[in-house]
Amino acid sequence: METPELRPPRGKPSAALIGIIVFKYVECAAFLFVGGAVLRVAGLSAHPGPLRIAREVGVEESHVTIRSVASLLSAFTPGEVQALGLAAVLIGLVFGVEGTCLALRIWWAPYLTITLTAAAIPPEFYEIARRPESVRRWVLLAINVATLVYLWGRRNDFRRTVPR
Numbered sequence: 406m407e408t409p410e411l412r413p414p415r416g417k418p419s420a421a422l423i424g425i426i427v428f429k430y431v432e433c434a435a436f437l438f439v440g441g442a443v444l445r446v447a448g449l450s451a452h453p454g455p456l457r458i459a460r461e462v463g464v465e466e467s468h469v470t471i472r473s474v475a476s477l478l479s480a481f482t483p484g485e486v487q488a489l490g491l492a493a494v495l496i497g498l499v500f501g502v503e504g505t506c507l508a509l510r511i512w513w514a515p516y517l518t519i520t521l522t523a524a525a526i527p528p529e530f531y532e533i534a535r536r537p538e539s540v541r542r543w544v545l546l547a548i549n550v551a552t553l554v555y556l557w558g559r560r561n562d563f564r565r566t567v568p569r
Contacts (some may be wrong), residue, residue, distance in 0.1 A: 423509065425518070428548065436497030443490035447483055460521030482514050513558040522549050522556075 418426075478486055503521065506514035529546045536542065 418508075418510070419559075422559070424557065425552050426504045426507050428552075429473045429500050429507065429518075433497045433500035433504060436493050436500060440493030440495075440497055443486060443493060446478065447486040447490050510563050514562045515556040515563055519553060519556050519560070522552050525549060526553075 481489070499521065503514070503518050507518060526546070526549060527547065531543060533539070533542050533546065
């Protein structure tokens with residue numbers, strides 16, 4: 406039986422990998438914050454107004470985001486709002502797992518991130534088609550494509566043995 410060829414000890418992670426990990430943690434924090442806020446709002450009356458939402462999340466009632474959220478939430482039942490909040494928390498936790506696994510350089514972490522990132526690209530194209538003037542959507546698409554390209558090229562760097 407042949408012994409697999411071992412790689413030398415892992416060096417420091419590249420700046421690109423650190424950037425991807427940081428981006429995953431930022432996404433995690435954002436989704437956990439939004440999910441927590443939505444779950445908090447879900448515990449309010451059936452259709453809380455902007456003033457009630459503003460009090461719960463600690464911002465001004467006149468803030469345009471608060472008015473938009475109040476308008477959006479009025480279209481959902483309290484159960485649907487709870488489901489949205491739980492979904493946001495779950496998505497945030499997945500981003501946290503991705504970032505942590507990449508940071509720990511677990512061998513399957515690039516495959517997980519490649520799969521989940523690739524799954525998010527078609528909805529991004531849909532959103533860009535709806536609002537092509539949105540710079541934020543284009544930037545997120547560019548970041549996700551760059552993440553895919555980088556991780557695909559480095560997917561075997563996380564393994565301790567050289568694949569044959």
